[in-house]
Amino acid sequence: MPGASPQGPIEAVAGVDIGGTRIKGALVDRSGRAVHAVTVPTPPDLGSPGALTRAVTRIVDELQGMADGMGHGVRLRACGVVVPGLVDEDRGVAVRAANLGWRDLEVRAPLQEALAVPVALGHDVRAGLVAEVRLGAARDVENALFVPLGTGIACALLVDGRVLHAGGYAGELGHVQVEPAGLRCGCGGRGCLETVSSAAAIERAYAAAAGLGAAVGADVVAALVVAGDPHATAVWDRAVAALARALVMAVTLTGARLVLVGGGLATSGDVLLDPLRRAVHAGLTFQRAPTIERAALGDRAGCLGAGCLAWDLT
Ligand SMILES: [Zn+2]
Incomplete structure (x- = not known):
């Protein structure tokens, strides 16, 4: 043992x-x-x-x-x-x-x-x-973002080796507005990142676009993207674009060198990460381009x- x-x-x-x-x-x-x-x-x-x-x-x-x-x-x-x-x-x-x-x-x-x-x-x-820094994919990194994508979207920020707290208010990336005329969010806002790019949002949007009675899992939507399904691809592209926009903001503000994507949606791997890397890097000018990887420790x-x-x- x-x-x-x-x-x-x-x-x-x-x-x-x-x-x-x-x-x-x-x-x-x-x-x-x-x-x-x-x-x-x-x-x-x-x-x-x-x-x-x-x-x-x-x-x-x-x-x-x-x-x-x-x-x-x-x-x-x-x-x-x-x-x-x-x-x-x-x-x-x-x-x-x-x-x-x-x-x-x-x-x-x-x-x-x-x-x-x-x-x-x-x-x-x-x-x-903290676990990713000490045991996982962010070892030896001083400036990083950890972004789990699941039912909601959260973010933790490592800046100069310290995890930002701000009394519990730091890192609410899921509630930055990415679509001003978008859907109502559970927080009371409209068009928050969470309403577009969370696993739950992708599932809902695909079910609506494909005319399904019930939502299918985000992993199914990812597989449909690989298969070239047009509804899945449209929903996915919109989610990736919104996430990239929010990450460009976060990277611009914090100078993060590493973005660790976690949560259930990260299991889709490069179907998500490849277009996300391209979109984030296309949105940067003078900023340091971060490495974008899947978090190591999973759930x-x-x-x-x-x-x-x-x-x-x-
Ligand atoms: Zn919100």
Whole structure:
């Protein structure tokens, strides 16, 4: 077993990534390796008092049970929890997460009491960038963007080696306007990047263009693009153009040398990345052209990032 020691319990932290549909947890050793991992469905009542603490505690118990089952046990040093939405890392408060139904939820203090170890609260995407910097595709990079494309679009910014926080407000790339007369966005705005270039937006737009009753997955749309389907190609081209426009802005503002594309849409690989590279580079003049690559850690980035934040407390 990796990390196991016949001499006694292994030292590890727990990293927990709370998403709208799934919670992922892992015991992470000092090298950043997930020694044990578990994924459970997100309980429906996570916004009610104490529910988040109970859910995280249950996962940590389960992970420790797995370690015990392997016969090596674990000495838990700390716990990191990452959540989506607006997060105030300094106060340990999840300020707002629309799809999880909470507002100003104290996370760190009650968890610290329940687990009796130091607890860090972080933002899922910023923590994912931390993991990519320490363990993944952004090692030895000082200026980078991490852009997961999924149901929504988020962005974490690494500038001069520091991940920008700004009280939780930094990096909302999904809500820059790319089509002034575009669709209404969940944020209340119109024509946000998220309404054009997220996986969900591509799925909706293709279903409408092709006259389908129900949306098909973005991976199916990508395959149709490769096959030369005209509706899929039109939807894809529009999504890539809008994403490129937003990335040109972000690169111009931050000087990023590396753009890591993550999330479900990144699994389409070069079908997305090749035209995106061309469009971004065509939109730059004097700026440094960034390398645009797929993120390395996939859907484990948040969980491993939570582990990084936890180790930072020890
Ligand atoms: Zn918006």
